[in-house]
Amino acid sequence: MDAQLKRGLLDVCVLAAIRQEDSYGYRIIKDLKPYIALSESTLYTVLKRLELAGLLTVRTSEHEGRLRKYYHITKAGLGRIEDFKDEWREVMAIYQFVSKEDPER
Amino acid sequence: MTKRNFLAALRKQLADLPNEEVEERLAFYSEMIDDRIEEGATEEAAVAGVGSVDAIAAQILAELPRTKQKKAKPTSNKRLRAWEIVLLAVGSPIWLSLAIAAFAVLLALYAVLWSLVISLWAVFVSLAAGAIGGVAAGALVAISGHPLSGIATVGAGLVCAALAILFFFGCHAATKGGVWLTKAIARGIKRCFVSKEKEK
Numbered sequence: 001m002d003a004q005l006k007r008g009l010l011d012v013c014v015l016a017a018i019r020q021e022d023s024y025g026y027r028i029i030k031d032l033k034p035y036i037a038l039s040e041s042t043l044y045t046v047l048k049r050l051e052l053a054g055l056l057t058v059r060t061s062e063h064e065g066r067l068r069k070y071y072h073i074t075k076a077g078l079g080r081i082e083d084f085k086d087e088w089r090e091v092m093a094i095y096q097f098v099s100k101e102d103p104e105r
Numbered sequence: 106m107t108k109r110n111f112l113a114a115l116r117k118q119l120a121d122l123p124n125e126e127v128e129e130r131l132a133f134y135s136e137m138i139d140d141r142i143e144e145g146a147t148e149e150a151a152v153a154g155v156g157s158v159d160a161i162a163a164q165i166l167a168e169l170p171r172t173k174q175k176k177a178k179p180t181s182n183k184r185l186r187a188w189e190i191v192l193l194a195v196g197s198p199i200w201l202s203l204a205i206a207a208f209a210v211l212l213a214l215y216a217v218l219w220s221l222v223i224s225l226w227a228v229f230v231s232l233a234a235g236a237i238g239g240v241a242a243g244a245l246v247a248i249s250g251h252p253l254s255g256i257a258t259v260g261a262g263l264v265c266a267a268l269a270i271l272f273f274f275g276c277h278a279a280t281k282g283g284v285w286l287t288k289a290i291a292r293g294i295k296r297c298f299v300s301k302e303k304e305k
Contacts, residue, residue, distance in 0.1 A: 024136070024140070025136060025140070026137050026140035026141065026144075039156060039164075040133070040134060040161070041156070041164045041165060044130065044133050045168055064143065066136075066139055068136055069132075069136065
């Protein structure tokens with residue numbers, strides 16, 4: 001997959017994984033496993049990028065006597081998911097156009 | 106591999122990163138391993154699940170320019186300045202004494218220049234005194250009945266006068282040169298300070 005495209009998809013996938021409720025690193029990876037392969041190092045980079053862009057916030061809380069970071073989606077983060085859905089409606093229309101022409105060769 | 110060994114090995118490989126970033130990444134992997142263990146994995150399996158230290162370090166370092174640049178630049182600048190200040194302070198016993206020594210040498214050279222001028226004038230004064238004294242004493246000696254030695258003394262006095270006149274020109278030129286040099290140095294120092302203020 002194109003690196004730029006994958007980056008965009010990863011961002012939206014991670015945002016979607018924390019949309020319903022705040023989540024933590026390992027759970028995000030597990031939740032996304034059926035859809036997209038995501039290594040710990042990649043997740044770290046994605047989370048950092050989203051945090052810097054103001055699409056999510058981080059809080060540290062204690063869990064079983066140790067610290068765990070929880071990620072919370074912001075309004076801007078929810079907006080990014082909506083933008084993605086709009087974009088992909090366009091992409092899907094193009095996809096249908098492209099694949100319709102294909103078998104008629 | 107135990108979690109502790111894993112984190113220690115990763116820390117070693119990330120030595121070039123800013124400390125704050127290393128700690129944040131280690132905490133991230135530590136949390137990942139703990140979550141796997143909590144889910145029922147053995148420590149060994151949990152560490153293996155996160156991936157090999159080499160692969161992780163390679164990926165982090167490959168992504169470095171994009172994630173690190175913005176943060177690292179201003180801090181490195183500040184660090185350099187602090188470093189310079191520390192170096193200046195620590196090195197002050199050396200560079201300060203060297204600077205004082207250099208200043209003292211220059212001052213001494215300047216003093217030597219003026220003492221040369223002064224000694225030239227002293228020679229001129231003594232020649233002039235010799236001329237006057239010689240002529241006056243020679244005249245007295247000639248009048249008092251020793252014309253030959255009197256004339257010789259007057260002659261010596263005249264030679265002194267001639268030398269004095271020559272020396273006067275030399276002294277005058279030397280003094281002029283000294284004054285010119287002093288003015289040039291003063292101008293140089295002034296220019297030094299003015300340009301420094303402009304730079305600031």
